[in-house]
Structure formats: C-alpha cells, structure tokens
Amino acid sequence: MPPEEQALRLAEALLFASDRPVATARLAAALGEEGDAAAVLSALRDRYAGRGVEVVEVAGGWAFRTAPDLAPALTRVIEVPKRLPRAAMEALAAIAWRQPVTRAEIEDLRGASLSQNSLDALLEAGLIAPRGRKESPGRPVLWGTTPRFLEQFGLRSLAELPRQEDLLAPENAGSAPLGPPPA
Incomplete structure (x- = not known):
C-alpha cells in the first residue's frame, strides 16, 4: 500500500475513533515525519466530499460530521438531545x-x-x-x-x-x- 494511502487510513481511523475533534498537531504526531498532516486532511476532506459524512474543521480540530443536507432526515430517527431552558x-x-x-x-x-x-x-x-x-x-x-x-x-x-x-x-x-x- 502506498504511504499516502496509509496516511489517509490512519487519519480516517483517528478521526473516527476520537470522541473530540482531532487537532492537526495530534494527527501530525500520529503520522510521524513521513506525513504532511495538512495535506492528508485536505485529501481526506476531498475523499468524503458529497458523502453522508464529511470531514469538517470544528473546535480547533477535525471531525466527521453528518452532511448538512441529511440532517433533517436524521432528526426523524435519531433522538434529539434535551433542550436547555x-x-x-x-x-x-x-x-x-x-x-x-x-x-x-x-x-x-x-x-x-x-x-x-x-x-x-x-x-x-x-x-x-x-x-x-x-x-x-x-x-x-x-x-x-x-x-x-x-x-x-x-x-x-x-x-x-x-x-x-x-x-x-x-x-x-x-x-x-x-x-x-x-x-
């Protein structure tokens, strides 16, 4: 497997497994010297563009989020968190x-x-x-x-x-x- 593909797989797994947005520096540490974290994140965003989930920058890091156009359909089947007073x-x-x-x-x-x-x-x-x-x-x-x-x-x-x-x-x-x- 080419190193670029391995780096994408590692980034994908890290974002998927993390319960918080993953900082670019954290991904860079996981990739080591062989990987350019910014380039890997860009490639991962491109790979997921137009799919059911997208890679987005949020809260100082990167995470998978539901594609915005699918959110209304999901609110009918996923329990909505309790609203604050x-x-x-x-x-x-x-x-x-x-x-x-x-x-x-x-x-x-x-x-x-x-x-x-x-x-x-x-x-x-x-x-x-x-x-x-x-x-x-x-x-x-x-x-x-x-x-x-x-x-x-x-x-x-x-x-x-x-x-x-x-x-x-x-x-x-x-x-x-x-x-x-x-x-």
Missing part, C-alpha cells in the same frame, strides 16, 4: 460573549437572577467550566465556555461567534445587548 441559554450567551464572567456579571447582563439549576444544566452538558476566580471580594468563580460548546454549535473558535451588534434588530441598534431592559 431559556435562562440557561441566556446565561450561555452571556458567558460566550463576555467570558470569563462571574455569576453576578451574568445576572447583571441578563437583568435577572440565575438559578443554580441553570448553571448545573450548562455544566452537565459540558458547555461551560470554571476558569479560575476573580480577584475581588469573595473571589467568585469565573465561567467560560468549553471545546464542547464549540462542537455543539459547529464553531472552529469563539471568533466565529456573530457580533452582538449584528444580532440586534435595527430598531434596537442603540440598546445594550444582553443587559437589563431600559428603565
């Missing part, structure tokens, strides 16, 4: 855009208190994690998103998040996003 989603948005943030800062941004159940739901889903403590009285926990957050939302990095200003309707363009309603 609105308060948890609002907290997740605040964390994603302003991280690292404390619980009090999340509450200020939302304009409402945040229950421990909402934080627990985000932690249980693996979407957020503690990122240290703030150097202020009480040393509150700082929260940030995880690689699982990027995977869940199909993002390569946080830089791909839409800007908050772009999400506001034109009539709200002057108001502060994620903050309490104007008095």
